[in-house]
Amino acid sequence: GDGSATGGETDDEPTENGSETEDIDESDATEDDGEEQVLIFARGGDSESLDPGSTTDGESSRVTRQVLESLLEFDKESFEVKPALAHDWDVSEDGLTYTFYLEEGVTFHDGTDFNAEAVKVNFERWSDPEHEYAFTDDGYVYSMYGTMFGGFKGDEGHVIQEINVVSDHEIEFVLSRPLGFFLQNMAMTYFAITSPAALEEYGAAINENPVGTGPFKFVNWSKDDSLTLEKFEDYRVEGLPKLDRVVFEVIPDNAARLISLRSGEIDIMDGLNPDDAVGVESDDSLVLHTRAENNFGYVGFNVQKEPLDQLEVRQAINHAIDREAIAEALYAGYANPAKNPLPPSYMGYNDEVVEYEYDLDRAKELLAEAGYEDGLEIELWTMPVARPYMPDPETVAEIVQSNLADIGIEVKIVREEWAPYLEKTLQGEQQMFMLGWSGTNGDPDYFLSSLLHGSNVGSSNRTFYENDEVDELLDQAKVAIDQDERAEFYKQAQELIAEDSPMVTLVHSTPVLATTSSVVNYVPHPSTSESLAEVELQN
Amino acid sequence: MQKPILEVNGLKKYFDIKGGVFGRKIGEVKAVDDVSFSVMSGEILGIVGESGCGKSTTGKSILRLIEPSEGEVKFEDQEITKLSDEEMRKLRRNMQIIFQDPYASLNPRHTVEKIISEPLLIHGMKNTKERKERVKELLEVVGLSGYHASRYPHQFSGGQRQRIGIARALANNPKLIICDEPVSALDVSVQSQILNLMEDLRDQFNLTYVFIAHDLSVVKHISDRVGVMYLGRMVELTDKDKLYDDPKHPYTRALLSAVPLPDPDVEKDRMILKGDVPSPSNPPSGCAFHTRCPLAMDVCKEVRPQFEEIEDNHFVACHLYGPAVQ
């Protein structure tokens, strides 16, 4: 009880709050088992914001995942949905009403109670720009909510029609139409519940003062440097968390991060270079971890631009690119050649699709069919930043360049900065381009619809690929509730897509990371945000 | 009597001093403060005075190398302070200047040939061969040789450089030459060479000089008339013999008595002035010399003495000779 006693009500300053509890922790620690357990997690960039709903940034989720909890959560290693703040739930027959039964006796870090009202406040805050905690004037936008639930209050596509507080610990969501992945959504870190009292107290500064129910509570944050969390003594799960303190440190440079890991300055490093994996594996004091594939890197074709509007050209290029070599050489084996725009572990993955063999003769043939036996020139837009699905885009581009040179296609590499890159590819200025996709809620829809549905042209569909049949299949899959049924629709869609070849499906990468050998129970999650509640340090 | 070739009336040049919070003008250096004189054609007018008294500024203002703040300058009856840049440019072939520093006044990157032929070119002598001829001629006039033409200034001694400067000034047959301390940077033995040369040239080409110097002996030697300046003002102006034999202004007297003479036999009753020259940015009221003048009277502190002709051709600005005393 003392943790909650020192909580928020009296202290305005979060820093003061931190320092006081710190003292208490130290005394606790000495009483218990002597050593304080402090884990340092190093990553390449800092969090944007600690208000999960208003950001889409992975580095933000990684931290908020520890501080705030959603109603549901994903299983440790997959996207299977499990109870969290809600211990149980019901779905109505028509798939329009979801009822969640909330954990009782849970308190926020500030000592206030977690209940159905709090859930409602959070959801309304996200869906209603007019809401008092929406902080629209301060630039808050809840884009992930809009994306996942079809828009905001008053929008035509908005799925959540009403939210009813049935009782203190029972809450009901009424949808306007069925949504196949509603439960998946509820497990996303973006939809984690913040203490309404804290919203009231901090207002727009909530992004620097997260207050949730998670295993760790927020202490302080020096931007672009370090962010400290400490054990929440009253965490709802007995015996957790194990660590006393977690520090997220920013070390922008991959190589520098590895140096720090080796010297023991940090415990976990995200974003290991695949090339360094061998070295890590052979080092007894380090442990190599991989995240399950949850992404997809591709070379896209702008199918509305010459000459890529010709199927033969697209297929020729597909045949000319040596995926195997790329995966092997550039990801040091930590990637698999892709044949579908969906990671293999996903529901609905179609393993029957026949991949485009690396076959230069066939490629040349196709090119000749298209009327380009004398070769042609094509621009390849190269991403300027490393992403999980493509840790070294430049090099990939160079290999593609030399691959295509073999069939007489001269590739001109175009480089734009990230901002204009995204914008211009959205407007279709590119011919070929490189990009990828990472999953968040573990649902195939998030990959296939976003990337290839005709309605997403001008948005996330940058290949400008429109196929009514595919669109139809994807739409059906989205509203179906039966998961097998959905899987079937997706399989068919993949078949069609492969034939049309709107992109060279390059790889699914397995991002590698490393920890020191004293880190125990650390399991990387495919979504990149994993709970550190069970992690321990052992000497 | 001859017509004056140059008339200077009430010439003033104030330099602004900037400062303060806004970098505004917070004062001015009265480098030249109401100076008037005239120069006859063919005469040499000497101007002496201590460092900083405004001699060079006067000289440069006459040629409008510095724009005068006030007053008029008439060259051959033409008022030149109002001329346009282009008119002034054309007029410059008639008015030339020779500088003190023979090192700084020649462009180190040009050959002597180019230095001397440039004024010819800009005033219309387009023919290269003609120019070459003229350069050779000029070099010989100033006591150098034609083969010197291809050399650079740094290959000459101080005296020779001064000769080059003179040749350049002579190039377009000017009528008036302002000589701003042409010999003060030179050694005694070379100084006399240059002084002689200048005298010869005057006779040969019927030149008029305004000869600025701080060495009284030199000025006396070369000039017909001499003006004495103190703190931006002309204090005395007359024929050289009158000035040296019968100086009127106390400052002139002090100046003359301060000159050390290379003759152990001359007995002098020294008149050593006290203190330093005041700053031209804050000149004393009334007569600027009153702070150091052994004969200062009350009136000197308040009233600025007029520059008046107290005897025939003898101008003095001093209350000793003004109506107040007489």
Added chain:
Amino acid sequence: MKVISPWRDSFRQLRKNRFALFGFGIIVFFILLGLLAPLLTSYSYDATDPVNRLQPPSAENWLGTDDIGRDIFTRIAYGARVSLQVGFFAVTGALIFGTILGIVAGYFGRWIDMIISRIFDILLAFPSILLAIAIVAILGPSLENALIAIAIINIPIFGRLVRSKVISLREEEFVMAAKAQGMKNGRLIFHHILPNSIAPIIVQATLGFGTAILEAAALGFLGLGAQPPTPEWGAMLASSRAFIQLAPWTLIVPGVSIMLVVLGFNLIGDGLRDALDPKMKN
């Protein structure tokens, strides 16, 4: 007595300066390396060979290979072209515009000077690398644009230098003398002021060559300069950044190359400064 022009004199001085000669040697070496690249190596600078990646220096690959198996020696040799060109064009650009602005400001003074000087002040108040980054952000990342950015950030450096030189020369007696001849502004500037301000400009240009190469490397390192597969040394460093532990030579070689070239220009610049400085003469 032989006629010795001031330029010849300076040149003789320079020839006696052993450091300058050494610097000159370095530059000539890299120029030859760049020019003769196709003869010196049988590889092509963009031929990838993933199988032979990150090979240490050997008889086949004198300086080893990079992360996609390209021969580093070949890339260094072709990269010499890039770096020297960047230096040359950036400096020339900055020099031309800087000199023009500097002369205009210094010679005509008044409000023109006021405006130009303030612009210089403002540009110089920005950290130059940030300014360069911003300019490249506007123009888009490419070698040409990096070059433009470098030229722009160097304009005020030349501009100020020329301006101050012009202002001091304007007061020199030989300029006064030239004006007293009745010379027109144009002639005064081009025959008297410019030739006499050229010495510090040359020195600055030589040193600027070095800085421009460093700046280009920094932009290249940030991915804002030369684009792959152009073998720009800074970009080479950036792409090898991750391999410092696996293959240190991929970082050491381009770094040392940059350092040597810049050192060469600095040595020449120092030598020129000594040779052209009028204070050292007589």
Added chain:
Amino acid sequence: MTEEILKIKDLHTHFFTDNGEIPAVDGVSLSIKKGEVVGIVGESGCGKSVTSLSIMQLIPSPPGKIVSGTIDFKGENLVHASNKRIKQIRGNEISMIFQEPMTSLDPLFTIGNQIREAIRIHQKVSKKEANQKSVEMLKLVGIPRAEEVMNDYPHQLSGGMRQRVMIAIAMACDPEILIADEPTTALDVTIQAQILDLMKKLNEEKETAVLLITHDLGVVAEICDRVVVMYAGQVVEEGTTREILKDPRHPYSQGLIRSLPKLHEKDQKLYSIPGTVPKPKMGMVGCRFRDRCRFVHERCYQENPELFSLENNRLSRCFLSDDAEGKVVKDAEANIGS
């Protein structure tokens, strides 16, 4: 006759530059007696300053070096004296003032600081005592408001004042010899008169010997007892001031005096020595003045003239002063002189 406190014998000071060895001082001998004022005159570049700096052992090295000769100060050869000893002598027994009062004082320290420093280098006195002494010195050299000036910086003083301060610094430790290298050249005549007056006064009161370097014969006439005329690194003539000015023997001295414009004489065409001073270089044979000399004859090209002794301890470096040729001098002068 009083003793000679400084005797320079056959001093050679050379500069070793990129353009070869320059014998700036090439066999100079001279001496100063206690309380005497000796002038060195000569045109620019003839080695006056280098001679004086050699005495102080202040020749910039490299490139300069005293190659040979002795500088005998009260029986001690300064050329071979230890560094420590030289430091003791400088500013204490021999001190020096320079031509440029504008640049000879450190602009960043107060006048007081700089005088005090001079005193405390040589005397173990407290700061307060040194201060007192400094004020005294400033008063001695005729600076009004001495206490205030102690706190002024050099730039706040006029050229004349600064030169007075320099003199105060030089005189602070009561030196036996004061070397003044063109102390008034940069000053206006009215100020020059003040400074010369002051130096004369100090010489008389303190019996300090003065070695005055100048190119102005007027200044020499004003205060010197004896004059040494230098030309191209050598002494060409020596004698009392009156003798040299009234009856110069060396053709160079003669020409020099005759080429001066005279203030109190009627105009006549100035005499001028043709040509320019030769640059000093190694291995010159013959008389250095021969190319400008109107009495030049064959011997001037073949031998180096020595300093011939004349009557009254006078010296002249000219073959015409050689007894054998003595007559020729008179004749020649009679012929051309008028």
Added chain:
Amino acid sequence: MFAYTMRRLLMLIPVLIGMTLITFSIVHLIPGNPAQVILGETATATAIQDLEESMGLNKPYPVQYTIYITDLLQGDLGTSLRSKSPISSEIWPYIAATFELTIFAMLFAVFIGVNAGIISAWKQNSWFDFLAMLFALIGVSMPVFWLALMEQWIFAQQLDWFPSSGRQNNRDPMEPITYFYVLDSLIHLDFARTITNLKHLVLPSIALGTIPMAIIARMTRSSMLEVMKSDYIRTVRAKGSGQFLVIYKHALKNALIPVLTVIGLQTGVLLGGAILTETIFSWPGIGRYVYEAISYRDYPVIQSGILVIAFIFVMINLIVDLLYKYIDPRIKY
């Protein structure tokens, strides 16, 4: 003195206005939409539009500029588009981090640079002079970021003498007060921590300080040589003073004046130009703050960040000018 300071401050106004104009124009000339970057490749068109609107990016430029300036005048540096936090509250730790690094880098540079310069000038043409100047030349010829990488590789990784990144031991982070970590540790009277924090400063300071050090050494040497030739040094010698007094009292003070300019300029350069070093050593400084803002098109941060850097730079120059006055009594205002 006061008038001069005021005047210099007033003179800043047009420069600052010019700067706001330039930064504003630069920022809006940079192609790319912040909303797009913030939301990334997975963004939908509507999400982008919503965000744009909430960020006020669809107002006309003159309106945006006016808003920017009015806010500035009220001391409001704007709100970061990305973090949604007010820049004025967010920026201080970055400034402090950079300042701390800059101060140590300059201390290192000045201490070594000035002394090396003095000794080189003193023992001109000795082997020390030769080596020192050779090193200085190499120092100015090296790409800083490369030096930083090499240092990190050798001293942090191979030898493990110093930590490779960060400002402090993050296992045990400290409650920041001033955000100058060394100072904070002293305030906390936690001297063990001071040592750790200083250790973190070593490598980045050396990397960053090397170029200024080389420049300062070269400048000090040539300035000393120049001063040693001057008349007043000859006067001091003529007084009979020893070499030490000549060099450390008179020559150094005079030689310092041009060196001071270099120190001021270099400090300014370090302030904003340390982007690469800051990235390599994970130093959360202002250069990196702005650089990342550029890639995120976070307009308010770019504008205000650059403005703040430029302002500090100008202030440093002002301080240098005032220092001149302190050293050199000749300077009149």
